Amino acid sequence: MLSDLKRIIDQISRDKGIDRQILVEALEEAVLSAAKKRYGLRRDIEVTFNEEFGEIELFQFRTVVEKVEDEQTEVSFAEAKRLDPDVDPGDELGSKMENVSDLGRIAAQSAKQVIIQKMKDAEKDVIYEMYKDRKGEIVNGIVQRFERGNMIVNLGRTDALLPKKEQMPRRSYRQGDRIRAYLLDVRQDVRDHQLVLSRTCKEFLVKLFEMEVPEISEGIVSIMNACREPGSRAKIAVSSSESDVDPVGACVGMKGSRVQNVVQELQGEKIDIVPWSPDPAKYVSNALAPAQVSMVVVDEDRKKLLVVVPDDQLSLAIGRQGQNVRLASILLGWRIDVKSEQRYARMMEEGFQSLMLLKGMTEKIAEALYEEGVTSAGELLEADAADIQGITGLDDVKTVEDLLQSARQYLEELPVEEDPSLQSGDSAPDEPETPELPDHEPA
Numbered sequence: 023m024l025s026d027l028k029r030i031i032d033q034i035s036r037d038k039g040i041d042r043q044i045l046v047e048a049l050e051e052a053v054l055s056a057a058k059k060r061y062g063l064r065r066d067i068e069v070t071f072n073e074e075f076g077e078i079e080l081f082q083f084r085t086v087v088e089k090v091e092d093e094q095t096e097v098s099f100a101e102a103k104r105l106d107p108d109v110d111p112g113d114e115l116g117s118k119m120e121n122v123s124d125l126g127r128i129a130a131q132s133a134k135q136v137i138i139q140k141m142k143d144a145e146k147d148v149i150y151e152m153y154k155d156r157k158g159e160i161v162n163g164i165v166q167r168f169e170r171g172n173m174i175v176n177l178g179r180t181d182a183l184l185p186k187k188e189q190m191p192r193r194s195y196r197q198g199d200r201i202r203a204y205l206l207d208v209r210q211d212v213r214d215h216q217l218v219l220s221r222t223c224k225e226f227l228v229k230l231f232e233m234e235v236p237e238i239s240e241g242i243v244s245i246m247n248a249c250r251e252p253g254s255r256a257k258i259a260v261s262s263s264e265s266d267v268d269p270v271g272a273c274v275g276m277k278g279s280r281v282q283n284v285v286q287e288l289q290g291e292k293i294d295i296v297p298w299s300p301d302p303a304k305y306v307s308n309a310l311a312p313a314q315v316s317m318v319v320v321d322e323d324r325k326k327l328l329v330v331v332p333d334d335q336l337s338l339a340i341g342r343q344g345q346n347v348r349l350a351s352i353l354l355g356w357r358i359d360v361k362s363e364q365r366y367a368r369m370m371e372e373g374f375q376s377l378m379l380l381k382g383m384t385e386k387i388a389e390a391l392y393e394e395g396v397t398s399a400g401e402l403l404e405a406d407a408a409d410i411q412g413i414t415g416l417d418d419v420k421t422v423e424d425l426l427q428s429a430r431q432y433l434e435e436l437p438v439e440e441d442p443s444l445q446s447g448d449s450a451p452d453e454p455e456t457p458e459l460p461d462h463e464p465a
Contacts, residue, residue, distance in 0.1 A: 028076030040144040046071050048140030053078050057119070062094040067119070080119040086111050149180050150210045153217060157208045160229050161219070165199045175201060175219060182217035190221050191253040193289050202287065204229060222252035230287055231258065234280045237272045244269075246298040249352040253291055257309065257349045261298040270295045294349075302327060302356060309350035313339035316363055326357045328366075336362045368392060377402065380428040382421065387414045399429045 031049070035042040054069040057080055061067070066083040084097040086109055097117075102109045105117055163175035163182060171186035173195065184203055195201060203219035204226035210216065220226060228248050237243040243262050250256030260269035273295050274281050281293055299305040303318035306327050313335045319328035331339045339360050340347050351358045368374055368389075376399040377388040394413045396402050402410070403426060411422050 027071075027078070028073070034141070039148050040141065044140070044144045048137050048144070049078070051140070052135075052137045053080070061119070064092075064094045066095065068116075081116050082119050083114050083116045086113045086115050146210070146216060149216055150208060152179065153205070153208045157205055158225065158229075159205050160202055160226070160233065161205050162200065162202050163219075165195045165197055165201055167197060173201075174215070175203065177217070180217065181215060182219050183215035184219040184221070188218075188220035188222050190289055193253070222250075224248045224250050224256075227256055227258065227284070227288070227293075230284045231273060231280075234275070234283050235273050237262075237267060237269075242267050243272050247353055247355075249349050250291065251345065251349065253289065255292045255294070255345055255349060256288075257294045257296055257353045259296045259298040259305075259309070259353055270297055296353065302354065305354055306350060306356070306358060309353050310339050310346065310360075313346070315339075317366075324357070325355070326359065327354075329358060329360045330363055330366045331360060333362045333364050336360065365389075374398075376400075376432065380425060380432060382424050382428060387416070387425075390414050399432050402426070403429045403433060 027049075031042060031045050034040065035045055050069045050071055054067060057067050057069065058065060061082075068081045068083070070079050070081075071077075072079050084095055086099055086102045087096045088099050088111060090096045090098045097115055099109075099111050102113075102115050106115060109115055161177055161182070163177045166174040166176040166181060168174070173184040173186075173189060175182045175184055182203075182205075184201075188203075188206065201221075203221050204223055205217065206220040206223065206225075207218040208216060209218070227250055228245050231245060232238045235243060238245065242264055243260055246259040246261055248256065248258040258273070260273055262269040262272070272280075281295065285291060285293060294309075294311070296305075296308045296311070299308065302320055306318060306329055307315040310329065310331075313331055315329055315331055317330040319330075321327070329339070338346075341349075347358055347360050374388060374392055377383055377391060377396075378385065380399060380402075390413055391402065391410070396405055396410075396413070407419070407422050407426065410416075410425070411419065414422075416422055
């Protein structure tokens with residue numbers, strides 16, 4: 023075995039890409055562990071690999087004494103004189119031990135385990151160095167196997183993990199299928215897979231467009247932001263640094279070829295390509311397309327947008343289960359509240375504003391009251407508490423009482439001629455002010 027040791031080390035180093043010195047040190051450590059198990063843990067043993075002869079050499083160091091009490095750490099003066107005539111009592115004497123092949127089956131097995139572990143650690147370092155600079159790239163692989171819903175993908179040199187949560191919904195792969203994914207993370211000190219993949223992150227969408235659209239790699243077209251609900255719908259905002267280059271057209275390609283290649287890779291996920299704009303009003307109008315936008319009220323301080331659309335465009339702007347406006351909100355990084363023209367006109371009415379000014383009032387409660395004919399704070403105060411509770415669906419009687427108390431306080435502080443419910447029909451009310459946007463989630 024020892025005669026072939028040097029050749030084996032060279033072959034492993036070449037095949038696995040592991041530094042030869044790391045293998046030699048692993049071998050020396052393994053043999054040292056085996057030797058101590060065979061000859062005693064208290065022995066002072068040194069192991070070296072002889073490069074010239076390609077063999078492992080063991081040396082033990084013991085203290086020279088007149089009378090030996092511990093054979094593992096001491097050697098008699100008489101025996102020491104035979105090994106070294108110049109030795110004196112109290113000296114440390116080193117002597118070569120038996121060949122490593124005499125360590126026994128158990129010790130050899132222990133050495134094997136240490137070598138295997140060291141090789142695994144060294145190979146992990148090689149994989150980390152190989153892929154650490156490729157984090158954020160798209161990699162190609164073959165589906166190897168499945169473990170509790172997670173997919174193991176073979177990348178050639180190593181296996182990568184595609185977690186269940188990073189897999190596209192409603193898409194099944196079989197062993198041997200080719201797959202492309204985004205290299206999400208490269209980990210170094212882990213026991214399991216070092217490489218983590220994703221097919222659901224927005225970066226995967228961005229990278230696919232970068233691969234399909236040359237103008238992006240050339241720096242002419244820029245992807246400003248992207249968001250997606252994997253397997254369903256995505257939005258991507260693009261801009262151009264050159265006025266004669268249409269960023270949307272560049273991403274769509276001739277007859278839609280470029281965007282269709284991305285859609286095909288994402289298994290039919292719908293993609294909206296949105297022209298980016300520094301003006302939030304124009305940006306949100308683009309993001310909510312194909313719905314038409316009548317007006318946008320911008321609240322810069324709270325980063326909120328009130329978007330008014332024609333009555334017949336409301337469902338189109340909101341999208342199925344609110345998907346369109348939700349993705350648009352993520353794309354802009356603003357809070358978006360979509361209203362129909364009819365609903366916005368109602369909000370602008372002075373009576374509705376008086377309801378919204380009451381403490382504890384929400385837009386939902388105010389709209390329920392308004393639809394039942396309670397169109398101002400004065401009319402709310404005249405209504406019966408039980409009727410209010412029935413209209414609004416409020417279970418808590420105290421909440422209703424608080425609303426009535428708030429209405430009473432509002433009317434006491436307001437001059438009679440300014441209360442819209444008490445004004446005469448001939449008097450012309452002042453132009454109503456735009457109310458503060460209610461603070462609630464987007465429609």
